[in-house]
Amino acid sequence: MEYEVVIGMEVHVELKTESKAFCGCSTAFGAAPNTHVCPVCLGLPGVLPVLNRKAVEHAVRVGLALGCEISTFSKFDRKNYFYPDMPKNYQISQYDKPLSYTGRLPILLDGQVREVRIRRAHLEEDAGKLLHLDDGTTGVDFNRAGVPLLEIVSEPDLHSADEAVEYLTRLKTLLEYLGVSDCNMEEGSMRCEANVDVRPVGGGPVGGIVEIKNVASITGVKRAIEFEFERQRDVCESGGTVERETRRWNPDRARTTVMRTKELAHDYRYFPEPDLVPVVLERAEIERVRAALPELPLARQLRYMSEHGLSEYDASVLTAQQASAGFYEACTRLYDQPKVVCNWVTGELFRLMKERKVGFDELKVTPTMLVDMIKLVDNGTISGTIGKTVIEEMVATGWPPDRVVVEKGLVQISDTAQLEKAIAAVLEANPKPVADYRGGNERTFGFLVGQVMRATKGKANPKLVNELLRKALSAQ
Amino acid sequence: MSLLEQSAFQAAEAVRTGTASSTELTRAALDAIGRLEPKLRAYVSVDADGALARAAELDERRRRGEPLGPLGGVPLAIKDNMVVRGGATTCASRILAGFVSPYDATVVERLRGAGAVFLGKTNMDEFAMGSSTENSAVAVTRNPWDTERVPGGSSGGSAAAVAARLAFGALGSDTGGSIRQPASFCGVTGLKPTYGRVSRYGLVAFASSLDQIGTFSRDVRDTALLLGVIAGHDPLDSTSVDEAVPDYVGGLDGGIAGLRVGMPKEYFAEGIAPETERAVRAAVAKLDELGAEVVEVSLPHLDYAIATYYIICTAEASSNLARYDGVRYGHRSDGEGVHDMYRASREAGFGAEVKRRILLGTYVLSAGYYDAYYLKALKVRTLIKQDFDRAFERVDCIVAPTSPTTAFRIGEKADDPLTMYLSDIYTISVNLAGLPGISIPCGFDGNNLPVGVQLIGKPFDEPTLLRAAHTYQQATDWHTRVPPILDGGA
Numbered sequence: 001m002e003y004e005v006v007i008g009m010e011v012h013v014e015l016k017t018e019s020k021a022f023c024g025c026s027t028a029f030g031a032a033p034n035t036h037v038c039p040v041c042l043g044l045p046g047v048l049p050v051l052n053r054k055a056v057e058h059a060v061r062v063g064l065a066l067g068c069e070i071s072t073f074s075k076f077d078r079k080n081y082f083y084p085d086m087p088k089n090y091q092i093s094q095y096d097k098p099l100s101y102t103g104r105l106p107i108l109l110d111g112q113v114r115e116v117r118i119r120r121a122h123l124e125e126d127a128g129k130l131l132h133l134d135d136g137t138t139g140v141d142f143n144r145a146g147v148p149l150l151e152i153v154s155e156p157d158l159h160s161a162d163e164a165v166e167y168l169t170r171l172k173t174l175l176e177y178l179g180v181s182d183c184n185m186e187e188g189s190m191r192c193e194a195n196v197d198v199r200p201v202g203g204g205p206v207g208g209i210v211e212i213k214n215v216a217s218i219t220g221v222k223r224a225i226e227f228e229f230e231r232q233r234d235v236c237e238s239g240g241t242v243e244r245e246t247r248r249w250n251p252d253r254a255r256t257t258v259m260r261t262k263e264l265a266h267d268y269r270y271f272p273e274p275d276l277v278p279v280v281l282e283r284a285e286i287e288r289v290r291a292a293l294p295e296l297p298l299a300r301q302l303r304y305m306s307e308h309g310l311s312e313y314d315a316s317v318l319t320a321q322q323a324s325a326g327f328y329e330a331c332t333r334l335y336d337q338p339k340v341v342c343n344w345v346t347g348e349l350f351r352l353m354k355e356r357k358v359g360f361d362e363l364k365v366t367p368t369m370l371v372d373m374i375k376l377v378d379n380g381t382i383s384g385t386i387g388k389t390v391i392e393e394m395v396a397t398g399w400p401p402d403r404v405v406v407e408k409g410l411v412q413i414s415d416t417a418q419l420e421k422a423i424a425a426v427l428e429a430n431p432k433p434v435a436d437y438r439g440g441n442e443r444t445f446g447f448l449v450g451q452v453m454r455a456t457k458g459k460a461n462p463k464l465v466n467e468l469l470r471k472a473l474s475a476q
Numbered sequence: 477m478s479l480l481e482q483s484a485f486q487a488a489e490a491v492r493t494g495t496a497s498s499t500e501l502t503r504a505a506l507d508a509i510g511r512l513e514p515k516l517r518a519y520v521s522v523d524a525d526g527a528l529a530r531a532a533e534l535d536e537r538r539r540r541g542e543p544l545g546p547l548g549g550v551p552l553a554i555k556d557n558m559v560v561r562g563g564a565t566t567c568a569s570r571i572l573a574g575f576v577s578p579y580d581a582t583v584v585e586r587l588r589g590a591g592a593v594f595l596g597k598t599n600m601d602e603f604a605m606g607s608s609t610e611n612s613a614v615a616v617t618r619n620p621w622d623t624e625r626v627p628g629g630s631s632g633g634s635a636a637a638v639a640a641r642l643a644f645g646a647l648g649s650d651t652g653g654s655i656r657q658p659a660s661f662c663g664v665t666g667l668k669p670t671y672g673r674v675s676r677y678g679l680v681a682f683a684s685s686l687d688q689i690g691t692f693s694r695d696v697r698d699t700a701l702l703l704g705v706i707a708g709h710d711p712l713d714s715t716s717v718d719e720a721v722p723d724y725v726g727g728l729d730g731g732i733a734g735l736r737v738g739m740p741k742e743y744f745a746e747g748i749a750p751e752t753e754r755a756v757r758a759a760v761a762k763l764d765e766l767g768a769e770v771v772e773v774s775l776p777h778l779d780y781a782i783a784t785y786y787i788i789c790t791a792e793a794s795s796n797l798a799r800y801d802g803v804r805y806g807h808r809s810d811g812e813g814v815h816d817m818y819r820a821s822r823e824a825g826f827g828a829e830v831k832r833r834i835l836l837g838t839y840v841l842s843a844g845y846y847d848a849y850y851l852k853a854l855k856v857r858t859l860i861k862q863d864f865d866r867a868f869e870r871v872d873c874i875v876a877p878t879s880p881t882t883a884f885r886i887g888e889k890a891d892d893p894l895t896m897y898l899s900d901i902y903t904i905s906v907n908l909a910g911l912p913g914i915s916i917p918c919g920f921d922g923n924n925l926p927v928g929v930q931l932i933g934k935p936f937d938e939p940t941l942l943r944a945a946h947t948y949q950q951a952t953d954w955h956t957r958v959p960p961i962l963d964g965g966a
Contacts, residue, residue, distance in 0.1 A: 039579045043799045045572065046559045046581060046678040048713050078795050080841070084814055089798035140803070269841035271850060274684035274792055276714050 002201040003233045007164050007194055007225060008119075008156035011171060012149050013181040014126060014189040015058045021125045021148035022049030022092065029187050033131065033141035041146035043087030048275045051076075055148035056099070056279060057289070058180040059123050062150055063100025064290045065178055066118045072281050074099045076123075076273040081266050084138070085128040087145050095270040098122035099279065105154070105174070106298050107166045111312065113302070116167050117155035124149050144188075150181075156195065161225040168192060168218050173297045177322045185217050192221050198232035198242065206236065208244025212256055215249045224249040228256055300325055308338035317346050323360030324350075330367035335374060344374060348388050352395045364398030365391070373401035381405065382412050385458055414461040416468065419452075422460070423472050426451045437473055445469070479504040484550050484644040484698040485725075488591075491538065491549035498531035498538075498549025501644070502593050505551045509595070509642050512961065515623055517615035518637040520556045520566055522596035527551060530593045547705060548591030553643035555634050556597035557604055557680040558689065560584050567680050568612035569602045571800045571825030573807045581678020582713065583647060583689050583706045590705040595643055598633030602827045603797065604654055604682040606630050607899045610890050611829045618886070619661060620959035621925055625883040628658030631692070635662040638692040639959055645702055646692040651683050652785055653879075653903025655690045656915035660878035660928020663917045665945070665955060667691050667699045668903075670935045671910035672717035674703075675710030681796040683789035684715075686907040695955050696916065696946040700724035703938060719936050727939040728946040733767030735944060738871035742778040743902055749881045755919030755927040756877045759948065763875065766947055773867040773874065777860045781905040782897055784860065787840050787853035788908070793830075794837030800825060832893065861909045868934050873941055877902050878915040878928035902930060912938050916945050917954035926954070 020027055023040035040047045063070050077095035103118035126149050128142040152171065158164045172190060175181045183190040197209045212228060215221050232242045247256035295303075297319045304315035319325045324345070331341040349370065353363065373394065377387045382405055393404040405411055413419060426448060427434050433444040452465050479501055482490065490496035506524050513519060534549045559565045559577035561584075566572045580588070587594075601611040609617040609632025617632040619625040620640040627636040631648030635658035638646050648655040650668035659666025668690040679689055691702040704725060709718040739760060744753060764770045802808035802821030809824045811817035826834070840849035867874060879899055889896040906913040911932055918929035933941040949955050 039577075042804065044577070044579075044805070045565060045567070045575065045680040045799075046557075046577070048677050048715075050712060050714055080795050080798060082798065082801065082815070082818060084801075084803050087799065087804070089801060090795050267843045269795070269838065269843075269846075271791055271795070271841055271846075274715075275681075 001237070003198050003229070003236065004159060004201045005225070005229045006156045006197045006199065006205075007158040009154045009158065009164060009167060010193040010195070011152045011168070012191045013152070013175055013183060015055050015148040015150055016179065016181050017052055017054045017058065017148055019052055019054075020146035021052050021055050021123070022146055025146065027147045029189070031143055033139065033143065036143040037145070041087065042142055049092060049273075051276055051279070052148060055123060056281075058148075058178075059099050059121065059150050060281070060286065060289050061178050061293065062152070062175065062180055063103065063121050064286070064293055065174055065296055066100070066103035066105055066121060066152070068100035068103030068118060068121060070100050070281065070286045071097055071279075072283060072286070073097065073278055075278040076276045077270045078273050079124075080269040083127065085130050085140055085145070087128065087142060091124060091127065092273055092276070093124035093151075094122035097278075105167065105171060107163070107170045108298065108301075108312075109163065109166060113298070116157045119153045119155050121150055121152045124151060156197065161222040161229070164194060164225055165218055165222050168221060170298060172218075173320055177294065177297050179322070192218075194221060194225055194228075196225055196228045196232070198229055198236065200236070207232065207242030208262065210242065210244070210256075211246045212249055213246060213259060216251070220249060220251055223251075223254060224256060227254065231256065294322055297325075304338070308332070308342070310338065310342055314342050314346055317350075318342065321360070327360060327367055331371050334368060334371040340374060341371075344370060344391070348391050349395075352392060356395065358395065363395070365394045369394055369400050376401055376405065380412055380414060380461060382410055383458065383460075383462055386410050386412065389458075410459060412461045413456050413459050414464055416464070419456075419460060419464060419468050420472070422452055422455050423465070423469055426455060427472060434473065445473075448473075480508055480641040482644070483694045484547065484552070485701050487550045487644050488547055488701075491534075491544065494538075498534045498551075498593060499528065501549060502527050502531040502551045502595070505595055505641075505643060508640070512640055512642060515961065516618045516620060516636050516640055516642070518598055518617050518627075518633045518640065518642055519553070519596045520568060520599050520612075520614050520633065521564060523563065523594065527593050527595050534591060534593065545589060545591035546701060547587060549593065550591070550644050551593040551595045552587065553595050553598045553634055553637045553646040554584065555600055555631050555646065555648045557600060557649055557682075558584060558647060559678045559680070560594065560597070563597070565597065565680065566614070567603045568600045568614050569825065569827065569830070570613045571807045571822070572805075573825075575805045579678065582675035582710045584678060586706050586708075587647075598631070598637055598646060600633055601630035601654075602830050603680070603793070604630040604649055604651055604687075605793070605829050605833055607653070607657060607896050608884070608886075608889065609633060609658070610886065611827055613827055616886060619883045619925075620961045621663060622883065622923065623961065624885055625925070626661065626886055628661035628879070628883060630654040630658075631666075632658045634692045635659055635664055635666065638662070638664045638694065640961060645694070645698055647689060647702075647706070648692055649679055649682075649687055649689050650903075650907065651686045651688075651789060652907050653900040655692065656903050656913055656928070656930055657879045657900060659692060659915040660917070660926065660930075661883040663926030663928075663954070663957060663959065665693050665696055665699050665914065665916050665949075667703060667914045667938070667941075668906065668912060669703060669707065669938055670717075670912045671907075672715055673719075673912070673936065673938070674706050675708075675713040675716045677710055677712040681792075683792040684796060685792060686785075686789055688907070696914075696942055696949050697725065697728060699914070700728055700942050700946070703942075717936070722939050724939060724942055728943055730943060731767060732763065732944050732947045735763075735768045735873070735940070736871040737763055737768045737770045737944070738773035738867050738874045739770055740773050740775040740778070740867070740874060740876055742775055743876040747880050747898070747901065748877055749921070751921040752877055752879070752881060752927050755921070756875075756929050759918035759929040760875055762948060762951065763944070766951055768944070770875075771871060773871060775860075775863040775867060775905065777856065777863050778901070778905060780856050781860060781908060782901060784853045784856045785900075785904045785908060786836065786897065787849050788857065790833045790837030791841050791850050792837070794834045794841065797826075797830065797834055829893070857908050860905050864905075864909045864911060864932075873934070873937070873944060874932040876930045876932065878930040879903070882921045882923070882925035882927055906932050911935060912941055914941050914945050916949060917957070918948075918952070919954055920957075924960075926957075
């Protein structure tokens, strides 16, 4: 029998706010344990939460970008369960009135756009972190407790591990694009859970849905789903029933193991959080946020492909960050040859930025400067090869290209007399290749060109060198 | 007049004018505590050194000519469910043993800013769950009018302290009557303000949607003085309302001619003790005599108030008290693994009534029961609110008994939680509706036990309540009576 897999994703992302969801503590990652804490996020007796409006703004932006309905009236609820990393033994979350619901995320599969339905995206608070110490005891670090989280739940619209990967990648790009989260899975600012259900093709559900937790990378999600597909299929084929349960992904053993069975499922006893007032949003306010949304990454990617003639790969690389797309587009507005711009941006510029660990926010090269450099190549002031040297100087110094060219003496040599002199010297120093060329070996021509370029420190106009060299070689 | 006979208002005046120092007032209160505490057990902890140091500091500031604030130099008591920085807050529970708060409740900060001196923390039913202060892990507080009787609860310690002149005023908290009922049992004035009028930040939560901090005092003028200090919006409490704080003291005079006062017929039906009813009706007649226009109103959903209350308050409590687990602070019992430790700590740390309410609350929120209990209770709560809304279309305030009986004997209801719950019948619906209510002394029964009458107002209309209560006190002397224990009796 053929089996298919149906997957729904639950993604938690930490929202990038200065302070926590319900108190003024910093959300910065990596501080010494329990240094970003206060009575509120420690859940001390008598404290009360105060909602961080920035978290709501971020959540609304995400909701709108996901095409969700935004609730003009939403509220918080308490999700009750005991766990040592939970200061209050309840989590402030949203139950029946989430901030946003019923949306979609377009993904790209085999060049085709498909929409994955989003069930809801709601705000909640993060818990602390258990630290298992060397002496065998366990400590709790509450720095993370109270950091705002957005939980984004998809409908079960994904049908393979690869589709799940595409969904997560697209979602991650979107969230980074909106500037609402770092989406760093290693640091835990993005966490994924997959609900995996394997069934005979076209046969509808047969067993229980299995929830997979503890997946720390997108690759991990892929492997976990692939493992789970095989495991559940084997259970079905051997006549068993897949139990509804929560399983933990173990990357070292490359398998999932049981974490919690259905019998032990929590009853979270949700009820409205009495310490917070409902979140009321004005329609006009929502529309203002919608109007201020940037063009979303996939739409932008598709536009670059159709309007600029870029490849899917180049377009996706450029649109992975709002800053890179913005830089590229600013260049194209100054210089109407998108492919040339794309090559310089995704090639030389990206390489240098990566090498020097420079982000767009600290980049000294402006779109105007880059376009000016391209124009210098176009008008023959410098060669394409020298162009690479010029960009490197521009990234390092922030100088405009003309200054780099002048100060570093990089102007292309197009002076015939000067070049003829250099060619003569090269011919004299290389009698054998010259003789070979004249004897009919075309390949030594390239070598001789290289020697001329070398002698001129790469500044020679390559076109002119070609021309003059041929002339010189055929002269005798 | 001895120092302790003065009201808080008079004491502040004495300090301001130099007729008494804060140190003298504080010493007098501490001496009284030393004499009477063994009999009354109103306090959980007394901070004599801290209070005297603070009084000395205030006296010094006064000598330098600095203004001290409206409560400058006046010694007060705080119910032990409000946190004071650097000190213990126990909620009269073993589970908070050893907990020291690193922060001040907003009310504490405001009182301090107004120049108050803190004598100590007062006894209460554990986590404010009870109506007699018998559910305290520390001690049973005695009623100053008859030490064989309860002071009421849950703020019994604050009520007894003010009645016995062991403080010039005190803060309490009222979730279902926990200020008004003990005020009536102890013959003092007790105000539960409108929900949202006073910040709850730093009040250890019992039932968040019902809890409200309020005051105990000798008379209504003191109530107005204290309320003016503690009321107002607090950015740290999202449920506190950004509503201007009027001059409560300045609004006391002017009388009640033409004030429309509603008498809910359901509050004068079965269950009320005859002597209580007689005293309350006499108070109503007095209001009429003072110019009020008394009319009958109906609050038909009164019968459902107790059931509704015990679903909502236990549900919230089951969640609010989940944090007391032995992990971070307070009592911890050893256990095999973390869940066992939770169980053992909570088993040892909580008393029977608290456990009962946690169980009830957990049950009503459980999957499959939520709609039948919690959701239904929320709907009935709305109906109860609407009852009041309708009544307030016709009247300016409502008059009712505070409690069906006067103070009962210690142990009398301790084994019968349902009967105990019924003693809050007249106060609970005010919390469900979020309204302000004040209890003032209006007479005595045959056992010389005080009876209280309750005035209930529109949201944020404390000025009307205070003016009516003040007008009544100007015309009567019930609130000036002194419990026999002060004469060495009882």
